[in-house]
Amino acid sequence: MSxxxxxxxxxxxxxxxxxxxxxSGTFLASRLGLSRTGIWKHIQNLxxxxxxxxxxxxxxYRLEALPDLLIPExxxxxxxxxxxxxxxxxxxxxGSTNDQALSLASQGAPHGxxxxxxxxxxxxxxxxxxxxxxxxxxxxxxxLLRTAIPTQEAPQCNLTAALALTRVLSRDYGLKASIKxxxxxxxxxxxxxxxxxxxxSDQDSTRFLVLGMGINVNQQPRxxxxxxxxxxTSVAMEGxxxxxxxxxxIRLLRELETLMDLFLAQGFxxxxxxxxxxxxxxxxxxxxxxxxxxxxxxxxxxTREGALRIRTGRGEESIIWAGDVxxxxxx
Amino acid sequence: MSxxxxxxxxxxxxxxxxxxxxxSGTFLASRLGLSRTGIWKHIQNLxxxxxxxxxxxxxxYRLEALPDLLIPExxxxxxxxxxxxxxxxxxxxxGSTNDQALSLASQGAPHGxxxxxxxxxxxxxxxxxxxxxxxxxxxxxxxLLRTAIPTQEAPQCNLTAALALTRVLSRDYGLKASIKxxxxxxxxxxxxxxxxxxxxSDQDSTRFLVLGMGINVNQQPRxxxxxxxxxxTSVAMEGxxxxxxxxxxIRLLRELETLMDLFLAQGFxxxxxxxxxxxxxxxxxxxxxxxxxxxxxxxxxxTREGALRIRTGRGEESIIWAGDVxxxxxx
Numbered sequence: 001m002s003x004x005x006x007x008x009x010x011x012x013x014x015x016x017x018x019x020x021x022x023x024s025g026t027f028l029a030s031r032l033g034l035s036r037t038g039i040w041k042h043i044q045n046l047x048x049x050x051x052x053x054x055x056x057x058x059x060x061y062r063l064e065a066l067p068d069l070l071i072p073e074x075x076x077x078x079x080x081x082x083x084x085x086x087x088x089x090x091x092x093x094x095g096s097t098n099d100q101a102l103s104l105a106s107q108g109a110p111h112g113x114x115x116x117x118x119x120x121x122x123x124x125x126x127x128x129x130x131x132x133x134x135x136x137x138x139x140x141x142x143x144l145l146r147t148a149i150p151t152q153e154a155p156q157c158n159l160t161a162a163l164a165l166t167r168v169l170s171r172d173y174g175l176k177a178s179i180k181x182x183x184x185x186x187x188x189x190x191x192x193x194x195x196x197x198x199x200x201s202d203q204d205s206t207r208f209l210v211l212g213m214g215i216n217v218n219q220q221p222r223x224x225x226x227x228x229x230x231x232x233t234s235v236a237m238e239g240x241x242x243x244x245x246x247x248x249x250i251r252l253l254r255e256l257e258t259l260m261d262l263f264l265a266q267g268f269x270x271x272x273x274x275x276x277x278x279x280x281x282x283x284x285x286x287x288x289x290x291x292x293x294x295x296x297x298x299x300x301x302x303t304r305e306g307a308l309r310i311r312t313g314r315g316e317e318s319i320i321w322a323g324d325v326x327x328x329x330x331x
Numbered sequence: 332m333s334x335x336x337x338x339x340x341x342x343x344x345x346x347x348x349x350x351x352x353x354x355s356g357t358f359l360a361s362r363l364g365l366s367r368t369g370i371w372k373h374i375q376n377l378x379x380x381x382x383x384x385x386x387x388x389x390x391x392y393r394l395e396a397l398p399d400l401l402i403p404e405x406x407x408x409x410x411x412x413x414x415x416x417x418x419x420x421x422x423x424x425x426g427s428t429n430d431q432a433l434s435l436a437s438q439g440a441p442h443g444x445x446x447x448x449x450x451x452x453x454x455x456x457x458x459x460x461x462x463x464x465x466x467x468x469x470x471x472x473x474x475l476l477r478t479a480i481p482t483q484e485a486p487q488c489n490l491t492a493a494l495a496l497t498r499v500l501s502r503d504y505g506l507k508a509s510i511k512x513x514x515x516x517x518x519x520x521x522x523x524x525x526x527x528x529x530x531x532s533d534q535d536s537t538r539f540l541v542l543g544m545g546i547n548v549n550q551q552p553r554x555x556x557x558x559x560x561x562x563x564t565s566v567a568m569e570g571x572x573x574x575x576x577x578x579x580x581i582r583l584l585r586e587l588e589t590l591m592d593l594f595l596a597q598g599f600x601x602x603x604x605x606x607x608x609x610x611x612x613x614x615x616x617x618x619x620x621x622x623x624x625x626x627x628x629x630x631x632x633x634t635r636e637g638a639l640r641i642r643t644g645r646g647e648e649s650i651i652w653a654g655d656v657x658x659x660x661x662x
Contacts (some may be wrong), residue, residue, distance in 0.1 A: 106437065126535055150622055152483035152652040155534035182534060196533060203513060203528045204457055204485030204653055205622075267623060291481055291536075292598060292635070304623065319650065321483040322535055 007032055007042050008049075008073050015063040017054070022059035049073065066246075069086045070116045070139065074246045075253075084143065087113040093135070095122040098198055098212035101142040103207050105200075111146035114253065123214060125194050126183060129213045137223060137234070139249050142212040143256065146204050147264055148205040152321055156306025158183040158195045159275060160263050161213050164255040166278050172251055174296055175239050177196040178280040181308050181325055185215075186280055190233035192216050215252075276301045285328040286310070288320050295320065296328065338363055338373050339380075345555035346384070346394040355391035374581050378532040380404065397577075401447045401470065405577050406584075414544050415474065415588040418444040424466070429529055429543035432473035436531070445584065449472040454545055456525050457514060462545045468554060468565070470580050473543040474587065478595055479536040483652055487637025489514040489526045490606060491594045492544050495586040496524055497609050503582055506570050509611040512639050512656055516546075517611055521564035523547050546583075549573050597636045607632045617641070619651050626651065627659065 011033055014023055025036045032039065040213045043053055043061055050067025066074060072088050079085050087110050094100055094117040101115045117140045120133030133140050149157065162179040169175040169187075177187045186194035192215065199209040219234035262270055262301050281299045288295045289309065295318050297310040308320040341363055345354055356367045363370065374384055374392055381398025397405060403419050410416050417443050425431055425448040432446045442640055448471050451464030462619045464471050480488065493510040500506040500518075508518045516524035523546065530540040550565035566628040567573050607613045612630045619641065626649050628641040 126533065150653055151486055151530075155482055158534060198533045199482075200532070201529070202457065202529050203489060321652075322481055 005042070007034070009077065011039070011042055011046065012051075012063075012073055013077075015061060018062075020062070022062045024060035027060070043316060046073075051281060051286070060172070068136075068244050068246055070118060070141075070246055070249055075116070075250055078250050079253060081112075081254055081257045082114040084260070085112060085114040085253050086110075089113065089115045091117040093117060093119045093121060096120055096124050096212075097123055097140050097142040098196055098210050101144050101210040101212070102198060104145050105146075105210065109144055111144065113144040114141055116141040120214075124196055124212070125214075126196060131194055131196075133214060134219070134223060135220045136190070136245075138217050139213070139215040139245050139252075141249065142210050145209045145211060145260070146207070147209070148207075149209065149264075150205050150305070151199075151201045151203060153267070153305040153307075154201065154206045154209055155182065155197055155322060156201050156268070157209060157211055157260075157263070159268065159302075159306045160259045161195050161211055161256060162193070163271060163275060163278065164252055164259050165213075167259075168248065168251045169235065169257050171240055172248075173235065173243070174237065177278075179275065179278050180280040181302075182306075182322065187233050187235075187238045188233040189280075192233055192235060192238070213252075215248075217245050217248060230299065268302060268306050270305045272302055272304065275306075281308075281325055281327060285314075286325050287328055288325050289322040290320070290323040295323075301307050336373070336376070338365070339377060340408065342370070342373055342377065342393075343382075343404055346392060349393075351393070351395045353390035358391070358410055376603075377404075399467075399575050399577055401449060401472075401577055401580055406447070406581055407660060409581050410584060412443075412585055412588045414443040416443060416584050417441075420444065420445070420446045420497050422448040424448060424452060427451055427455050427543075428471050428473040429455055429541050432475050432541040432543070433529060436475050436477075438543065440475055442475065443588075444475040445472055446465045446475075447472040447580070451545075455543070456545075457527060461524055462527075464545060464591070465550070465554060467576075468550045469548050470544070470546040470576050470583075472580065473541050474541060476591070477538075478540070478541045479538075480540065480595075481536050481636070482532045482534065483637075484529075484598070484636040485530050485532065485537045485540055486513065486528055486653060487599070488528050488540055488542055488591075488594070490599065490633075490637045491590045492526050492542055492587060493524070494602065494606060494609065495583055495590050496544075496546065498590075499579065499582045499586050500566065504566065504570055504574070506566065507608075510606065510609050511611040512633075513637075513653065518566075518569045520611075521562040523564050523566060524567060546579075548579060550574050567646055599637050600635045603633055603635065604641070606637075612639075612656055612658060617654050617656050618659055619654040621651070621654040626654075648655040 025039050028039045029036045050069050052064040054062050054064055072090050076088050097115040097117050104244055119135035120140050123131035123133035162185050165185050166177040169177045177185050180186050183195040184191050194214050196212040200207045203299040216234035218236045224232045285298050297312040300309040300311050310318045356370050358366050359370045360367045378384055381400050383391050383395040385395055403421050407419050428446040428448050450466035451471050453463035454464035456462040493516050496516050497508040500508045508516050511517050514526040525545050527543040531538045531636040547565035549567045555563045616629050631640040631642050641649045643649055
């Protein structure tokens with residue numbers, strides 16, 4: 001794990017303040033109270049993180065390019081959230097960001113803690129499925145929410161994250177995405193993101209939740225080989241160009257905070273219309289697979305708690321809290 | 332915490348095999364491969380646990396009375412369950428048996444682990460309420476269930492424990508008790524037991540549950556002082572005589588295993604009729620308080636998942652997954 005080195009923040013800020021220009025080592029050394037050798041060591045560390053920095057014997061240092069990494073140096077400074085991501089745990093590689101966030105939760109990590117990884121070696125999906133998490137192509141992060149949500153409503157938190165992503169894709173990238181209840185985001189019918197909520201709760205409400213999200217960002221068709229378990233796509237494939245992951249993550253975290261504040265204050269009531277308009281199954285005939293039964297019917301929308309409203313063949317309305325939804329062909 | 336000393340088991344078995352008679356120290360020493368001094372030390376330990384054992388210079392040792400403690404020496408040997416309580420953690424005093432069981436769960440404790448305490452210093456009820464847990468008067472225990480139950484159904488596990496207690500009170504003690512959905516057992520309208528289920532789950536199903544139960548057993552009216560937060564009673568008060576707590580616990584654990592096996596196999600479908608006949612609110616007019624709203628109506632029964640079916644004034648049926656139920660006066 002790496003937290004940002006405070007000296008890194010300062011050096012980057014000073015370099016970025018002179019776009020295209022050089023900043024002298026002497027100046028940096030005096031501002032940081034370090035020797036010029038000390039500055040040089042920090043520059044080496046920044047280069048190791050992926051920053052392209054040229055050095056000139058007389059002129060000093062010049063920032064040529066930022067790495068598209070989800071490192072705290074780039075994400076935290078630009079986040080401007082009021083509570084989300086203020087505790088930011090960054091990993092180049094980790095088993096599962098959700099497992100790490102659950103572990104941090106049990107150690108007392110604060111509300112809004114975010115765990116981000118460039119790669120997961122054991123990414124988790126629903127129903128003990130694997131979430132493919134190749135290095136640097138995607139965004140894999142988990143958010144710890146210390147909040148009391150009624151236990152049976154908590155799984156629907158997924159929808160907040162799904163809605164945040166569809167909003168960002170639409171507003172900032174001009175891309176259309178839809179929400180497949182309960183936990184996927186689709187583009188052109190193919191999966192671009194999956195969400196896994198884990199929680200600790202009592203019979204009434206949650207103690208804490210961990211909201212984990214995996215997003216396919218810069219994958220190309222060759223990255224989804226034939227062994228891939230479902231039709232998948234990426235933001236880059238749908239938009240026709242690569243996307244800066246750190247910018248997408250920052251936008252998404254901001255939107256997630258906004259929506260989570262709304263959801264925690266009043267459930268989905270303010271969001272129902274938008275949720276339904278972005279729903280992949282709204283108005284469609286679907287089959288819902290549940291542990292004890294199967295229901296077929298037409299999706300009428302969501303309840304204020306995010307459960308699915310289905311009108312069955314007999315004209316009755318069923319409220320579905322959890323299940324696997326598939327569209328019935330032809331609808 | 333104490334686990335039973337294997338030598339204790341053997342000595343107790345040999346003493347119990349001769350009810351009212353003496354067992355010589357020499358015999359015990361030879362059977363256990365210990366010195367007579369070693370036997371004497373174990374007898375002292377058993378006395379410290381509460382066993383009344385007289386010693387006679389020539390005759391040896393005689394068991395006069397068992398302590399009414401929930402110690403493994405007495406509970407485990409007589410349990411005869413197939414999975415419940417095989418890992419049995421006994422505490423004279425602990426903060427909360429649920430907290431201890433949650434902690435054991437995170438350390439990998441097996442399915443069916445039971446945590447029992449003679450006294451809780453921080454007993455927990457629903458909604459962060461306190462559960463009064465005075466020493467030796469009650470039974471306070473938690474059961475760890477490593478099982479995948481749909482997240483929104485898991486809180487209804489409570490009903491399994493409530494039903495187990497009402498069955499035992501009825502069958503073995505001739506006492507009538509009723510279930511107040513979602514988590515209390517009442518006798519004559521007063522609370523005799525409360526249940527707190529805590530769990531770790533994902534959006535679909537539980538990883539594990541901890542089912543905690545507090546039972547007022549031998550309290551007398553003076554033990555429920557005026558500061559008591561609700562009308563309470565005890566098994567002894569209702570039955571008119573003190574009850575051996577260890578016998579009640581053993582019976583309850585056996586019944587809980589039976590009912591839990593049924594519930595895990597097929598939900599409450601086989602138990603609906605009995606649950607409804609023992610329900611404190613069945614057929615009654617009630618008001619249900621929920622986080623977002625309040626519903627008034629007549630209780631029609633339970634769903635197979637243990638949710639409450641209410642017929643509202645407009646003749647519609649509402650399914651209630653969580654809430655506080657109060658009877659409307661006069662119904």
